[in-house]
Amino acid sequence: MLIRLGFEIAYRFLQPTPMVVMLDIHGSRSHDIVDLQPLSTWPLLPTRQFRDAFGNTCTRLVAPAGLLMLTADAVVRDSGLPDRQAPDAMQMPVEALPDETLVFLRASRYCETDVLMQYAWDRFGHIPPGWARVQAICDHVHEAIEFGYHHADPTRGALRALEEGRGVCRDFAHAAVALCRCMNIPARYCTGYLGDIGIPPVDAPMDFSAWFEAWLDGDWYTFDARHNTPRIGRVLIARGRDAADVAISSTFGPNTLERFQVWTDETRQPLLAAPGEAAGLALAG
Template structure:
């Protein structure tokens, strides 16, 4: 299968404003890229690309005063298969975890393990360790939160999501990640494209999506507390501890988001 992806984002800046942009397809999908999603700007500005501490592709620009349009289009080959499932995947004892996974056990900006640890053990301490425990966490979070774009808030943490019981996909991911870390399961935040492929189209505008990976049985597996079913056509952009590490656009100065459009669709013709 082929999936066309892209975006168009317009900001207004009252003064020249440095920005960090994390908008390119993740390097792990490079062999699948048929048409590169090169970041373009209007007006054209110098761009410096680099890879951050988590391996994500990022770009630095200085947006001029006035409007700046950020846009890209790409084409990706995909297997057409749903997310990998391994119900028998075991939980690795903490002392046996690889060192590179340990950072994903710690509390982070949006994932307050200290505030939710006791509640996590109360809710999930009797569940079987491993895949079944992560699935129990996803089931709980999926049922606990009511979805709505009107509930989005850039400062909302897992603790606040747990108590307010409303949010968007990143909030589902943050709460599930926090519970997993409290139960000694490494979990990392993921962001990318996820279109309505293989499902009934969902009303409302397309957006970037948030999900998470957990480390079980010696490898990382994808989970999605928002949808809570295996899905087709995830196109990863970035991974990190939480949404603070993978923000699409980080501005270092005042700015106003004027428009935001994301495209993700299966290409059905050659």
């Protein structure tokens, strides 16, 4: 199947301001890109790309005073299959874990394993280690947190999400990641596109999504505590320890977000014009 995806984001700045944005499709999906209008700016600005410590593509630029628009559009080939399932996948003992997975066992900005350790072992210590334990964590987080866009809070970590019982997709991911790490299961935070493919349409604006991956039986497997069911059509943008590592934009000065539109839909057509192009041109004018 083919998926049409992209975004149109506009910021307003008081003065020239350096930025780092993380909006490119992850390199692991580059071979699936069928058609691409890469990240572009209005007004046209010089940009420079680099790879961060987790292999994500980052773009540096200096936003001018006034309006800045960021846009991209792509068609990506996808298997059309739901998230891979491996119910028999086993948890590896810590001493057998690859060195590169150990960073995903440690506490991070939004995943406070030190204060959640007892909470996790009280609830999941009796669950057989492996897939069943990760799924039990997802089930618990799915039930413990109420989803709502009005619950968004960029300062909330896993502990507060579980205490308050509310949040957005990043909070579900942070809580599940933290609890997995408490149980000695490497877990990493993921962000990307996830459209309403294979499910009834959702009456809410499209947004980027957050999920996580857990290391079991020598491989990374996708889990999603918010939806808590295998989904079709995930397209990764970035991975890291938590949301602090994969912010879509880091601005080094004050600004106002004026427009945010994301699209992710099944398609049979090549790129013609971005779904938000007409509105974007009006805003730019």
